[in-house]
Amino acid sequence: MPQKIDFNLIYALNLLLEEGSVGGAAEKMNLSAPAMSRILGRIRHQFDDPIMVRAGKNLVPTPRALALKRQLSDIIEQATALIAPTESFDPQGLERTFTIRANDIFIGALAGGLLETLREMAPLSSLKFIAESDTDDDALRMGKVDLVIGSSRNWHPEIKTQSLFASTFQALVRRGHPIIDQVTPETLTHYPHISVSRRGRTQGPIDDALRDLGLQRNVALTLPGFHSAMMLTMKSDFILPLPRHVLQGVSSVSLPLVEIELPLALESVFIVQAWHPRLDRDPAHQWLRQTIKDFFLRRE
């Protein structure tokens, strides 16, 4: 039998931690201080923790309370969204900055088009793109980022994802690179490779495909972003594998680089948008996700 939960206590605890005092929380809840003190007592019993303890004439939260505080605002936000009536959403009147995290080339290739679409539909809103990091899950949880666009991977179970499109690997080499005359699985292993990975990964689907053929490439350099990788590729014999959609982003820019098709049986890479469940029912966020999804559907 699960323990009966009094959600009023959750709300009261959130106010207590926000206000840092029984009196302050009591005022917010339109109660007397003694009544609030009683509620604090019930919270203490429920969580089996003092929650707030005296420090001189003030109350300070316990470590348990601080840990709870991080989750409380999410829970209350979700509960509020659950209860709130669903109003018709009009992006024309929306004043909001959406923070989207994506890789550097992706931003360069797509931010313009997406911004144009957004400005037509929601002229009072704006986009803020920030670079990828290896802590995307945390950024979504903390509300620092509204949306992450990137490769599908093992997201935290709570994070929601939606597939946007599939991409396959190609590669870039410098103009005049000797491999251009003969691109075979074997010649791919004759030159050093650059791996672009913000998590420092050196192995991927290319290594798997080569291994199936009894071959192994030399990943001599791992970099966190595509810009620096391309700069180095221009001036060396490095081979820079990268997803096709990233290449589309730089094809309009004339760089001394040549695209080569990888003669390997490579599986597609799926690009997804990912968000925190507390934004799942937010009408503005729903609209943003749909707009992005439609944007990529039109490009296919």
Place this chain on the structure above:
DNA sequence: AACTTGAAAAGCGCGACCAC
């Protein structure tokens, strides 16, 4: 000054009972 606690009052849920 702010929080806690004891006592009393008020509010509320629930079962029992009755009238229709």
Place this chain on the structure above:
DNA sequence: GTGGTCGCGCTTTTCAAGTT
């Protein structure tokens, strides 16, 4: 069977006084 009333008991609140 349905709806209204009553009484009991539990929970929550307020007031007043004590404690930190």
